[in-house]
Amino acid sequence: MELLLVAAIMIAIISIYKRYAPVSGVQCVPEDEMSSSERILDLRPYNDGTVDRQSTFQQIPYAYLKRFYRELPKENIHVIASDHVDLKLGIRFLKSKGYKVNKMTLLKQEQQVAKLKKCGGF
Numbered sequence: 001m002e003l004l005l006v007a008a009i010m011i012a013i014i015s016i017y018k019r020y021a022p023v024s025g026v027q028c029v030p031e032d033e034m035s036s037s038e039r040i041l042d043l044r045p046y047n048d049g050t051v052d053r054q055s056t057f058q059q060i061p062y063a064y065l066k067r068f069y070r071e072l073p074k075e076n077i078h079v080i081a082s083d084h085v086d087l088k089l090g091i092r093f094l095k096s097k098g099y100k101v102n103k104m105t106l107l108k109q110e111q112q113v114a115k116l117k118k119c120g121g122f
Contacts, residue, residue, distance in 0.1 A: 006065065010012055013031070018088070018089060019085050019089065020084075020085075020088070020091060021088070022088075022092045023088055023092060023095075023101075023104075025100065025102075026079075026091055026101055026104050027050065027102060027103050027104070028103075028105070028106070029078070029103045029104070029105055030105070031101065031105055031107065034078065034105060035078075036056065037076065038066070038076060038077075038078050039058070039073065039075055039076065040056070040057045040077075040078045040079075041057070041058050041059075041060060041076050041077050041078070041079050041080065041090075041094075042057040042058065042059040042078060042080045042081075042084065043059070043060065043061060043062045043065065043079060043080065043081040043086050043087065043090045044059070044061065044080065044081060044082045044086075044107070045050070045061045045062075045063070045082075046059070046061060048082055054103065057080065058071075058072070059074060060072075061091050062086040062089060064083070065090055065093060065094075066093070069093070069097055069099075072094075072099060074098065074099060075100065076100050076101075076102045076103075077094065077099055077101045077102070077103075078103040078104070078105070079091055079094070079101055079103070079104045079105070080099075080104075080105045080106075080107060081104075081105075081106060081107070082106070082107050084106055086105055087106055091104060104114070
């Protein structure tokens, strides 16, 4: 019985760590400092009102990332997300598959206006 309790606690700790702990080695960049010359991956959902359909970003929502990550080139990637959990989980997933994620930007939607939440508490 104690073994099951310890296993459940360990699973809960690992899950919380993956979702909320800061990702090391990834620089937080404000929206106005993003460069158009780098590969930008947009993890926001398709139905998010702040997503610009005409942008040059490659959009793969986090829910579809496991299915379409092979379409990304193996180069430095800048990740954009509207939720800090999607941002951290997406970066950790890409790093586990051998991709080099060097920058991130967290966009928050507040009252129908996209605003940058400075580094999402990182």
